[in-house]
Amino acid sequence: MPSTLKTIVTSLLLTVPLFPVLAQRAAINAIRQEDIKRDLYILADDHFRGREAGTLDELKASVWLAEQARKAGLEPAGDDGTYFQFFPLIRERVSDKSTIAIGNRMFTLWKDVVVYEPVFADVNDPIVFLDDPATATAERIRGKVVALQFSDKGINDPRVHIYTRYGAIVVSTWARKLATLGAKAIIFVSDDLAQKAYPRATQYNNRGSYQITGSLFHRQLLNGVPILWLPKETLDLVRLPGQTLQARIFSESFTYPSVNVVAKVKGRDAKLSNEYVLFSGHQDHDGIRNLEPGKDSIFNGADDNASVSVALLAIGKAFVQQPPRRSALFIWHGSEERGLFGSTWYADNPTVPRESIVAVLNADMIGANAPDSAALLGVIPPHRSSSDLVNIALEANAKGPKFKLDTGWDKASHPEGWYFRSDHYPYAKKNIPALFYSSLPHALYHTPADESQTLSIEKITKFAQWMYLTGIEVANREQRPALEPGFKLER
Ligand SMILES: [Zn+2]
Structure with missing residues (x-):
């Protein structure tokens, strides 16, 4: 279709709510490989020095993310009308x-x-x-x-x-x-x-x-x-x-700030817009370490977790184009790498009523391994917090990227305990239905070689579309996803 005609049709679809499916298809096209690639190469650049928790580098990356969210049309949802929620990180080290x-x-x-x-x-x-x-x-x-x-x-x-x-x-x-x-x-x-x-x-x-x-x-x-x-x-x-x-x-201890970036897209239903689908990732990584003198010492964390940080921006754009009934909340958590601190802090001190969060769609590392493979954690009991939510996500995969899902890493018996190692966990512990999307670890995981050019932009885009399709369905349904009866996380 010629591009002017395409623009006219797209804007028509977006303004005419009679065709919600077509409008949604138009909105999903807002999740674009070009944007994801551009943003990934910026956020995982040496400029941000590995975005280590509690440092100016993490703050700098957070300001950049908040600025992109603002440009994309997301509203601030942090403290005091800002995009930020600061929290104190306590560090102790040998003197x-x-x-x-x-x-x-x-x-x-x-x-x-x-x-x-x-x-x-x-x-x-x-x-x-x-x-x-x-x-x-x-x-x-x-x-x-x-x-x-x-x-x-x-x-x-x-x-x-x-x-x-x-x-x-x-x-x-x-x-x-x-x-x-x-x-x-x-x-x-x-x-x-x-x-x-x-x-x-x-x-x-x-x-x-x-x-x-x-x-x-x-x-x-x-x-x-x-x-x-x-x-x-x-x-x-x-x-x-x-x-x-x-x-x-001797040891010394000091306190310094880390930060969550929090933004939202308001839903269009007068009542349901008081509820939120939470899209979650972390923006921090491991900073600068001198593991191999003379070699690259900056841990850029392109897969972990710049990939998800930029995917959330793209999903945010799609929500701005076509807001569903419920609102969407986007959190780029800080200090995940130091112990899930940003998400733990937010789950304890949410900037929206905790009961208003109907589901958490968290992702960590979505750009590596085989192009058609993925994992969805929070599916197999005891990790399964909501069958409603699981079914929506599996249907969204069938509709969208059609990833072959690796189920091994979601099993309680898996030695890596991957389910417990990302930001959905503090929310799930508080009985909020939660899922964890991941393309799983790889040889470059937590090394300075986790760089943008090693990742598949197409795969990151597919993950973003999958999360979007899951979230939009949760946001439009009459009922919020039900918590699994007897759900209890034990470790
Ligand atoms: Zn991570």
């Missing part, structure tokens, strides 16, 4: 003033030694080296420093052989047991596998821990008992009979 020595050797923090989590401790005690930590007794280790080498012995967790998980699994398996038996400090020395993850730990654990009031996750393993992780070459030194640890470890 550079800390000193650690074994025997006569002084250790350099984050090079020769990783302090596993923030702690205050003053230790000057003998080291007991355990060949097998399962043999530890209170008699043997109370008041002493316990040292052991990493090992998967006695651990059943199937993820223990993934090197990025290995360290955390071994530490969490033994640290509490040994602390309960009275260890004054615990030293883990790398074996070959743990040594592969050691450089990463020097870059991650130095960042410390983050929380907000009301955090769903408590990451601190021990209170007051320091956990040290040493590289493999220290094994002989640590094992020397009569060896001692001298450690004075």
